Amino acid sequence: MPLAVRTLFFAAYRDLAGSSSLDLELPEGATVGDLVASLRARGGPLAELPPRPAVALNRSYARLEDRLHTGDEVALIPPVAGG
Amino acid sequence: MSALVREPIETERVLAHVGDAADGATLLFLGVVRDHADGRTVTGIRYEAYEEMAAPVLADIADEACRLLGTDRIAVLHRLGDLTVGEVSVAVAVSSPHRSEAYEASRYVIEQIKQRLPVWKKECFAEGGEAWAEGTEPRPDPDSRSRT
Helix, strand or coil, rough: CEEEEEEEEHHHHHHCCCCCEEEEEEECCEHHHHHHHHHHHHHHHHHHHHCCCEEECCEECCCCCCCCCCCCEEEEECCCCCC | CEECCCCCHHHHHCCCCCCCCCCCEEEEEEEEEEEEEEEEEEEEEEECHHHHHHHHHHHHHHHHHHHHHCCCCCCEEEEEEECCCCCCCEEEEECCCCCHHHHHHHHHHHHHHHHHCCEEEEECCCCCCCEEEECCCCCCCCCHHHCC
């Protein structure tokens, strides 16, 4: 059964995505890294995403190796510039 | 105490969150919007956040600083939205019995904000145009890997 996850884009990555969020389906067992690869493979501006961006899974920093589950919220985190 | 806020930061109100009869040192750090970036004149900055994540990350940073400080007398506010030159984007107030821990905790908070708070800023230039400021590749806190 495929996984349904929501991907969030911020700042420069939102400009690339043309949207602040995208609902995606991925094969069972997919990782955060697989999600990033599938976004880059869509072509267009999203192909400019770095291959290993910082990511958050359910609002905590995560690793590209982390497994996804249905209902997860994945955020691609551009280099941060607070302060 | 920590919060993301959209209204202007009033420093007196930030300071009111810290201070105790036992404290001989109170520090206030303010991050302020400056009028230049990379040789270009800046008229303002728009701050945006992944708010659902940034609020708990800011709270974690404040908690970690409290452990360094040895008291809970820390207040951290980060502003979001459109700011003009001279406005306060971040305020860190700390008080403690002695200055050394206060300086250490204050510095810790602002450096961690720079490293891991999911906040971005878009600079608006006097000659027209705007651009996302170059940021820092986020470094999660040292404990996060063992937690997962």
